[in-house]
Amino acid sequence: MTLFRNASELLPGLQPAAFRGVRFDVVDVSHEVGRRIVTHFFPGVDAQAREDQGAHDGEIRAVGFVIGDDYIARGRALEAALRAPGPGTLVHPWLGEIRAVVPSGAKLRFQAIELRVMRFEISFEREVAQLTGGLATLPRLLGGLGSIRAAAGALIAAALGRQSGTVIALAAAVGVATDTLRIASREAERARNGAALAGGISSTQRRLARQASAEALAGLPSQLGEAIAQAARPRRRSAVAPGPRPADRPEPIPPRDGARMGLRVLDPVGDLRATMLADRATRAALHAAIATGAVAAASAIDYESREEALRQRDALDAALRVSAALASDLATDLPGPASRLWRAIGDARSALTIDINEIIGRLPRTRRVVAPGVPVMLLAYDLAGDDPRSVFDQAVEITRRNRLANPAFTPTEGVEVLR
Structure with a gap:
């Protein structure tokens, strides 16, 4: 049984927060706000041109602790939450729920002189609409x-x-x-x-x-x-000439x-x-x-x-x-x-x-040709038209596409061919 019911009683001033459901306590939280201003300079001219590109919601920087007997397990859970892809829900002590992502650079710190405590410094960025080209x-x-x-x-x-x-x-x-x-x-x-x-x-x-x-x-x-x-x-094929390999990777x-x-x-x-x-x-x-x-x-x-x-x-x-x-x-x-x-x-x-x-939209269409019992080669001759050099390739493609066990006969339900 501990003397303190929560971390704020142990260290007054701590505020509870969470990210992706992982709880922690913060002692300092700051965020950047303003406008996205681009300043243009011109040689030999003192005047400047400023371009306003909209509101700026900058980084949300949190400094805090994970405190308790289970601080190692909770630290690992926080690490997994930071590594998870996509945006997550940040519960801010003052601003409430915010959909945010975590760029690289979050710091988690354990020290031998601080048992049952993990320090962290994390920077969050608000989720914004992504281009969907x-x-x-x-x-x-x-x-x-x-x-x-x-x-x-x-x-x-x-x-x-x-x-x-x-x-x-x-x-x-x-x-x-x-x-x-x-x-x-x-x-x-x-x-x-x-x-x-x-x-x-x-x-x-x-x-x-x-x-x-x-x-x-x-x-x-x-x-x-x-x-x-x-x-x-x-x-992926390497652009560098292959050297000796210690072991072959499986196909x-x-x-x-x-x-x-x-x-x-x-x-x-x-x-x-x-x-x-x-x-x-x-x-x-x-x-x-x-x-x-x-x-x-x-x-x-x-x-x-x-x-x-x-x-x-x-x-x-x-x-x-x-x-x-x-x-x-x-x-x-x-x-x-x-x-x-x-x-x-x-x-x-x-x-x-x-x-x-x-x-x-960039793929060719297919059509079904019903010719029961006709050899695939004869069907390929008909599809090739005035290009006899493509007959063999057509026959191979029909056999492979329809998984024909015997290309000498087409099934009664027909075969699928490219248009």
Whole structure:
């Protein structure tokens, strides 16, 4: 039992504040305000020209402490909140709630002579409207996926904290997480070049079985979603001549296979039995995290036709819609964390639609040709027209696009060809 009920009694003058739900105490808060004035100077002329470009809401600088027996855990939680992508809610002691982002340079300081205390200096910037031009669609989409993973981890932490970390609640959540990892590992093994991903998921499953904790579960959505996204990310070719490599990196999963693998995992995960608040939250969080991995993999697909892009968009949107439904089911018990996850999923769905619609207009259309039993080569001759040099390429493309086992005969339902 401590002599002081809170930090302000220990150090008078401290004011409570929070960022992304992580509480701390501040002793000094300042912010910049004014106008964005650009001054133009001209050689040989003393007069200046000033251009007013609007209101200026500058940095919000906070200096404070994290105090208590759990200062290390709360310090790590604050570090995770600062690293999370996208804007978060800053609860200012005097100005109230502010949507803010954190640029680089936040300082967290531990000292041996100050036990149970962590000092920090953090600069926040107010969230402002972002330009949404065509070139910015992919970064906006990937940033939205990161927000989903962060909100999913916070949902699990809130659910386990709501049930006071009971053994039964923790065991139920671990059970759902273990089943999810097993399903994901099995599907990764089936994917082309998915052995490395399957091995990583299996090792995560073993670590969770050995050391199950609320912190490990809360970090699982980010780990799993990022692992799927990274495994299906194409390699970039280096502009520097390659030198000796200590070890060969595994080949990435083709983006189409990565998106397909993620979507196959979602159905059985969504059907997992969950009755308690902790395991329901874990199921919803991991479902959303896996959906982000599938969307990230699909963002690297080089689509060949409008119809393919539309089918992929609809499949991914349906998966995110299920994730949003699972999150909304928790709104009664966890209104704050569930609504944040639901909003993040909604933003990602909008960004996904914008990103794919941006490229649909530049893609060729397809049409279905019904010619039962006709050899693919004969069909290619008809499509090639007056360009006989493209016959063989046409036949190869038709066979690959329709996954024909025997190109000597076209199926009765017809084949899909580019217009």
